Amino acid sequence: MGFRRIENLDHTPSLTELDLSQNMLGQRNDIAVVALSEAFACDPPLLRSVNLARNYISVEGALALARALPSNSRIKVLNLAHNEIDGQAAVTLCEAILENQVLQDRAPVSLRHLAGPLRSPLPRVVWY
Numbered sequence: 507m508g509f510r511r512i513e514n515l516d517h518t519p520s521l522t523e524l525d526l527s528q529n530m531l532g533q534r535n536d537i538a539v540v541a542l543s544e545a546f547a548c549d550p551p552l553l554r555s556v557n558l559a560r561n562y563i564s565v566e567g568a569l570a571l572a573r574a575l576p577s578n579s580r581i582k583v584l585n586l587a588h589n590e591i592d593g594q595a596a597v598t599l600c601e602a603i604l605e606n607q608v609l610q611d612r613a614p615v616s617l618r619h620l621a622g623p624l625r626s627p628l629p630r631v632v633w634y
Contacts, residue, residue: 522552523554526556527559535566537566547577549578555581556583559587564595565593571602572601575603586599
């Protein structure tokens with residue numbers, strides 16, 4: 507496999523914004539997104555903004571993010587717009603966002619244009 511676990515995001519003191527949009531990270535069963543999610547769970551100290559828009563992220567990636575988000579207290583902005591997240595994976599991701607106090611308080615999550623008609627199972631999550 508081309509991706510291994512991403513480690514040591516906490517050793518990048520100047521990394522405050524991570525823009526990986528339009529990189530097709532959802533390819534090959536979302537393995538890159540799963541690895542990135544594991545790094546997010548470690549709560550990198552300065553990382554505040556993550557843009558994963560337009561990456562074809564689907565079920566596996568959404569579920570990995572859902573597992574990582576509740577324990578991350580640093581990320582304040584999360585862009586997941588224009589991905590392939592739908593159905594129960596979208597609901598699970600929304601629930602994880604609501605468990606994350608930082609994201610919940612600031613409500614800067616973009617889930618616009620998710621796959622499928624799911625738009626309001628959890629109306630407190632912002633759709634912009």
